Amino acid sequence: MKSFGSKDLIRCLLCLKFKEGKQVASSHIKYHCPKKAAVGTRPFITVILGRKTYDPVTRGRYLNQMKKLGYSLEEIKKCM
DSSP: OOOOOHHHHHHHHHHHOOOOOOOOOOTTTEEEOOSOOOSSSSSSSEOOSSSSOOHHHHHHHHHHHHHHHHOOOHHHHHOO
């Protein structure tokens, strides 16, 4: 998967029909999943704003969160 930053991630989440939630802190914002989340899974993703490129560990964490919420890697790549 290519590297991406906060603007790319937000564009992808909006493409996947996530709803923008309230801004938690000055550099974080929540995006709520439109699909029903599995038990024990948070129904939102907290995005760290202002990053041109996320490090590989953070990128992997965001991808895994989206997969746990029911999206396939093909759907995610299509929206990136």
